[in-house]
Amino acid sequence: MAADSSSRIDSTAKPLIRFEGVEKRYGTSVVLDDLNLDVHEGEKLSLIGPSGSGKTTILRILMTLEKIEGGHVWIYGAPLWHMPRNGQLVPADERHLGRMRASIGMVFQHFNLFPHMTAGQNVSRPQQIVKGLDKTTADRVARELLDRVGLAAKADSYPSMLSGGQKQRVAIARALAMEPRIMLFDEVTSALDPEVVDEVLQVLRNISLESRMTMLMVTHEMNFAREFSDRVLFLDGGRIVEQGPPDQLFHAPREPRTKSFLKKIAAAGQRVD
Numbered sequence: 351m352a353a354d355s356s357s358r359i360d361s362t363a364k365p366l367i368r369f370e371g372v373e374k375r376y377g378t379s380v381v382l383d384d385l386n387l388d389v390h391e392g393e394k395l396s397l398i399g400p401s402g403s404g405k406t407t408i409l410r411i412l413m414t415l416e417k418i419e420g421g422h423v424w425i426y427g428a429p430l431w432h433m434p435r436n437g438q439l440v441p442a443d444e445r446h447l448g449r450m451r452a453s454i455g456m457v458f459q460h461f462n463l464f465p466h467m468t469a470g471q472n473v474s475r476p477q478q479i480v481k482g483l484d485k486t487t488a489d490r491v492a493r494e495l496l497d498r499v500g501l502a503a504k505a506d507s508y509p510s511m512l513s514g515g516q517k518q519r520v521a522i523a524r525a526l527a528m529e530p531r532i533m534l535f536d537e538v539t540s541a542l543d544p545e546v547v548d549e550v551l552q553v554l555r556n557i558s559l560e561s562r563m564t565m566l567m568v569t570h571e572m573n574f575a576r577e578f579s580d581r582v583l584f585l586d587g588g589r590i591v592e593q594g595p596p597d598q599l600f601h602a603p604r605e606p607r608t609k610s611f612l613k614k615i616a617a618a619g620q621r622v623d
């Protein structure tokens with residue numbers, strides 16, 4: 351999969367996402383330190399690294415849930431956290447952020463479905479509210495997407511009647527319904543019982559094969575990262591320590607910190623094939 355998809359990616363084209371000297375601090379603690387990262391259209395990127403290394407923070411900045419203290423983030427050449435005014439970049443206002451956010455979708459570890467809506471309504475309603483679609487069209491799209499994640503039969507079930515894996519698949523369908531150009535996934539299987547992890551990973555595999563969407567995935571599932579990604583990023587202490595194609599990063603890591611992280615993962619029982 352990774353070999354096929356990497357041939358699709360034009361790394362000479364303008365990057366879809368660019369982090370340029372990004373700094374993120376909480377008080378005096380530096381969480382991202384001079385982060386530079388380009389992601390190209392259609393690329394599938396996995397972010398791995400120890401707890402606290404800044405993986406979630408990178409996704410939350412893209413989702414405009416966290417501000418940055420230094421540097422710039424560009425989405426297809428447009429500044430995410432700033433807007434141009436009189437030839438200068440000034441901090442973005444809510445309108446600019448809302449416009450930028452519309453091209454980005456995120457699926458979280460805890461699915462945050464609306465408990466009082468059925469699976470179908472969870473996927474259909476946001477399309478009506480955010481995209482202004484009429485109910486008939488939104489319901490049709492919701493049915494198609496639930497079918498795509500293997501849940502056509504559960505459209506009328508409420509979240510409390512669904513398993514964790516099923517809820518997460520509804521959350522994925524809901525994010526897809528917004529047709530984002532960029533999809534962010536933050537450890538979407540780590541709150542799930544082991545027996546349903548595979549059904550969610552299978553859905554993600556299919557989506558990544560079927561779509562040109564740019565996908566950033568934070569994951570502890572190393573085998574999944576290996577087969578899903580065009581590129582894997584290893585983060586530690588708010589910096590990119592090493593990055594490369596999955597086979598290189600997992601089987602021939604260069605940096606001592608990457609090696610010791612992978613050793614710990616292996617000791618915890620995860621073999622990377």
Ligand SMILES: Nc1ncnc2c1ncn2[C@@H]1O[C@H](COP(=O)(O)OP(=O)(O)OP(=O)(O)O)[C@@H](O)[C@H]1O
Nearest residue numbers: 376379381399400401402403404405406407408568
């Ligand atoms: N709201 C906050 N206030 C203060 N510090 C925070 C806040 N959110 C995150 N941090 C700190 O920022 C650092 C990076 O956190 P982040 O959530 O990005 O890590 P992560 O790589 O996603 O870790 P994990 O694998 O545990 O999810 C951590 O040291 C964390 O304690």
Ligand SMILES: [Mg+2]
Nearest residue numbers: 405406407568
């Ligand atoms: Mg995290």
